[in-house]
Amino acid sequence: MAIVLGPHRYGKAETRLVHVTRDGDTHELIDLNVSIALSGDLTATHFTGDNSAVLPTDTMKNTVYAFAREHGVGQPEAFALRLGRHFVAGLPQIVTARVGIEAYGWERLGPHSFRRKGDFTRLCTVTVGADSAQVVSGLKDFVVLNTTASEFHGFARDRYTTLPETTDRILATEVDARWRHLSDTADWGESFEEAKDALVNAFVNTYSYSLQQTLFSMGTRVLESRPEIAEIRLALPNKHHYLVDLSPFDLENPGEVFLAGDRPYGLIEGTVTRDNPAVGPSADPEWYR
Template sequence: MSDLNGKIVLGADQYGKAESRIVRIYRDSPRHEIKDVNVSTCLRGDFAAAYTDGDQSNVLPTDSQKQTAYAFAKQYGIPTIEEYGIRLAEHFVDEIEPVHLARIEIDEYLWERASADGAPHDHTWIRKGQEIRTATITVEGAGADRKVWVVGGLKDLIVLKSTGSEFAGFLVDDYTVLEPTNDRMMATSIVAKWRFVGTDADWDDVYSQVKQLLIEQFAVVQSRALQQTLFRMGEAVLEHFGSIAEIRLSAPNRHHFVHNLAPFGLDNPNEVFNVSDRPYGLIQAVVTRDDAPPAGPAWEQQFGWLA
């Protein structure tokens, strides 16, 4: 093995404030409203001196980024996480001179209004547990050169079907012990992220419809494999929304194995299962259009950047 002798230089760099939890209550009327978000900010720009020389003169403190996120929640509210993220990212690019690119990653925790005495209560909620809504907004440049990428999404959407799934005809080698099946339970926890074309969208409406399309396809597709189901999910979303360029899906198998009850003289026709969460198959796919515009840095998220 030969040694490398090239000059050592700083490569790509970025920094930001991760996971600022913000709860915004709207008290404009007797019936209050709530937004509950987890906000991460990430900046790229002229920061090389901070790394090579410890020179902080171009560095906006991460605490300042956090305080901006809280202040904007008050000043402008959080009508949708996409709108809030765009405003926040544009602020960093426009107002902080060394910043060339800003990316805002947001998780939204959903709440539903509690009932009291048979009616919805004005200021009490119950946390909804179905999924976490997500958005990633990336803004680069200013003026006519500005580019904005918006990625909507969800995670932790747990779904299960008791039939309508099979797995057979797979490649077999010397270490294969899995038996083929034409009737199995299928369960997973869906992560989906979809990249918009432009920023002119009804964010809430698109989100609710995409979620419903994903669930419907999971339910109705006679699945020969989870891979097929993911493609059908993505295909349905792109067919319905011309404003979405691509969708990325990740789904771990949540294995349910028919438990052997024969030692007790009991038949078990796919009724009692043993659930195993590890190890699990991790199925991932990108479903895209062949004319999709370039993604630029849209997918280069803060977490997992070094992966």
């Protein structure tokens, strides 16, 4: 039985970049975490240790900083596209470059003063090939909660089921959403903000009988409002809130005092896509990661 090398890639992970644009007394701040992975004809280094086709990962780190200085940064998607195209065009042995970016938000306090925002992390992953580029945007760590308008009942049971049915519960989740664009050109800032707003509006305005129903509603709202998006993948952990039993203290608890559970938790995942052949398959089967 032959032993062969399977899919592989290498790169520089989590290069931290903070870029300050100095426009007189008013400064702009961009804070990124950039990860680069290259794949192509790299078998020699695996089989024999021949590194002649291997661009050092330290060079990838340096490229991030040099590009920030020479070309600026701008929207994460645009910066990732520039980096990915640079590596594919400049290295004949490289077939695909994958650039993932986490963007951290800062709130302005003054002309040159800022406060770190921690309500979510913006994401993008760009996959660049010789003749194509795929852009995925998204967010994570985005916690939302409804104190009512959520039920869960009529579920399947077996002999290990103890969960009681409910017609009124807290529904909370920490949204991890990734959406694939139809092309590599868009107003990335507007597209991101509008997609985020669509997720929020769907969560707020959906009377939920299951978190799965809420997931589909959120994905549908994004696709209906943003024609440039081909599909969206959502991972929604159910952040359970348990009604505290206050009867030992002769107190009633009419849905006011809860224990926020940590783990274990339910995890609901799904992809909502357009039923349209023009959308086409993803160039990167792991685009949602």
